Amino acid sequence: MTDMLNEVQDIINIPSTTLRILLAHFNWDKELLLERYYEYEGNQERIFADAHVISPFRSAEHCKQQTSCSSISCEICCSSHSASFMTGLDCGHIFCKDCWATYLAVKILDEGMSQMISCPAFDCRIIVDDSLVMQLIVDKHILQKYQHLMTNSFVECNSLLKWCPAPDCHHVIKLEYKETQPVKCDCGREFCAECSEPWHDPVKCMHLKKWLKKCDDDSETSNWISANTKECPKCLATIEKVGGCNHMVCRNQSCKHEFCWVCLGPWDPHGASWYNCNRYNAVDARKARDIQERSRQMLQRYLFYCNRYMNHLQSLKFEHKLYARVKRKMDEMQCLNMTWIEVQFLKTAVDILCQCRQTLMYTYVFAFFLERNNQSIIFEENQADCEKATEMLSEYLERDITTASVAEIKQKVQDKYRYCDTRRNVLLKHVHEGYDEDWWEYFE
Template sequence: MDLDDDILYEDDSGNESSENGDDQFMEMNMEPESSSSQKRDEVDDFQFEILTPDKIVSHMVDCIKEVNAVVEIPATTTRILLNHFRWDKEKLMERYYDGDQDKLFTEAHVISPHRSIVSKPKKTTRQTAAASSAEVTCEICFLSLPSKGLTGLECGHKFCTLCWTEYLTTKIMDEGMGQTISCAAHKCDILVDDATVMSLIRDPRVKLKYQHLITNSFVECNRLMRWCPAPDCGNAVKVAYSDAKPALCSCGHRFCFACGENWHEPVRCVWLKKWIRKCDDDSETSNWIAANTKECPKCRITIEKDGGCNHMICKNQNCKADFCWVCLGPWEPHGSSWYNCNRFDEDDAKKARDNQELSRSMLQRYLFYCNRYMNHMQSLKFEHKLYASIKVKMEEMQQHNMSWIEVQFLHKAVDVLCQCRQTLMFTYVFAFYLKKNNQSIIFEDNQKDLENSTETLSEFLERDITSELLVDIKQKVQDKYRYCESRRKVLLDHVYEGYDKDWWEYIDI
């Protein structure tokens, strides 16, 4: 089947779109994908391709064409099937030819285009005209209209054009639905195909929104594609295989392809995800409550100690229990030895004290690593501002008989500084979940060396660089950032070697 006949890819409505995206989407099937695709090699030859919005549409159309050339079914049905299989063409082909096509179409919520058609006697011209002029009631607005004024899907449910338009507009604009819009009939799960949507919708804004939703679904469902997470960037990254490797978008944003977060070596995605969730939720608030408050041993209400005396009286009017803050036991047995709790050491009280110490220790551990993580994050933001001041210094150096090439060492130094800051930031996430062993001690030594050298480089770059002894200053800056680069490489090589040899053991907290 030729895709040129499909309404989704060619606008025959006669309406002119107010935005270029509509026409580009409609006509993209006529344009071959550019051969000058932007590719870069990163760590371990991880190859990826930057796809602009136009190229994303072109790539989607090419996928539909490739599958449709084999299965020979309507293009919009092919698109729904591909979306059902998360755009895995091989998996679709395998299921399509396994002999149970009816089950496949049922699971994808489409009517099989190969269903048997019962032959009916041909109607005369007069019978056809009478049938088209016969009035039929729309099941949504209950208006009686000629049958030709109603539109429906292959499931047989028909409604007036106005009701269809209102229904589709609501689903697209208000609910943000694109590829999963089902028939307007009650309890009918057959999906509305793209050709029907594009023929019924006349508003260019709604059309454009629908096209964006379909394109967005294409990228998000495809395991080999990911949107660039940078704000206001509409590019996507396409890879040959999915892995936790860095991808660099043409907008300059560098991120992990596997999880979409900023590139976070040496910590792995699973631990970074746990760390982000730990920082975002209220778990540490709970830890603070556990570390600084206790429960009344009688009514279990939470109590905070606001005085020096360990004699506690529960303020719950229905409780009024007297107990010791230290051991949580009844106050009466303490007698005259007010602050000596060694007489009272029942199992429940001992367990309460142990839990209190554990919560306090966990909170202190989290705060230790979190403070250092946040400190490097804050420093990294300040280091990015260095580029502006360094640019001024580079211009000053050029006025003292140094060429543009010769002053690039300052820009390189700031690049290295930012890389080291980002690596250090994520080493504290890695260390937070790391169990102590001989290799972890080596890791911490490497971390300390990198941190010291990074601070030295940062301090040196923030100094005022005078015109005197520029050659000497250049040599010192180069020595410092090269040493930082070497220490960063040593740290990362050691971590990756540990991954390969299973040196690292983790604390799941």
């Protein structure tokens, strides 16, 4: 922030407090600020008015109220104070320092504001500059919060800066270019530069967002209710059929409506034909059945992909145990006259296994939104090959590695993880080629 302020200040000679408000108004885009500044040359009052700041070129005696009184009444607390205890902005509104401090503390702590705190005077939109805040706030906790909010706003406005999403990590990542790409923080967290979620190649950010929302909210609960229950035609209470009889009686004590489960019509006209509904082929009945069948199919489709997604996610969570097992095996190999470098192939194998599981996990998200066509069939074959190779590598590392000889371990592990890595790259290459060639059609 300081570097940018100094860089712009070298070009246009404006006080740093005013310049910071201008940059914040333009979301810290210095090129846009300079473009507008020189675009309004000769009428630069407009750019200051848009940013809700008093122009520094305006004469000071026209901006501040001048008074020779030894005692001034504060418009907030209505108490009289000495002129030295009163302060304000260039808009001319002055208040006592106690009221200023309380007002700023409420804005910072309760409302989470930093760059857009306006003058407390009624209907005055002039922005409070940071130098005044630093003078009036003495509580270190409030000042720290204010500086954190300022920094956070600067990072969020800058498309090339990203907070690390890891818990308790306060690092900021500076990107070289704006694009969906994996970035890795010094804390070890790898995430997407676009959406800050864990790196999710090959699925796009927009589809991942829809998937996570679908997993988090109650949409699938609604699908289950729609697929497995019906509403009472009279009171609209949700009813689940737990027996074979189609003669339904609503258990709502104020309703107790009797109806047919098949056609949802009143039960009386059905007579004794409980299982041969005479309205079964009616248009409304067919429509209700079609809606329920579609809902049931959507639920089954979601569960198919969700189960496989969650399976790989669960396997990833257990890989720390595999790392520990492999670490013990690496120590054993070093005791058998192998160097530290020579045993690193085991760690490489687990790293590739985790990469394959993570890729496969997100391929099921990609497949959930994918319409079936010739390219999707090729994708599924590549996915199956990669998944089969991944499971073989996982099984070998978890079971066979403990019984095999050292020479056999090295040869088999290297062959398996190289094949896994090759299949993973083939899978990703095909998906990205489909993005470039516009092969993919999405299911809505």
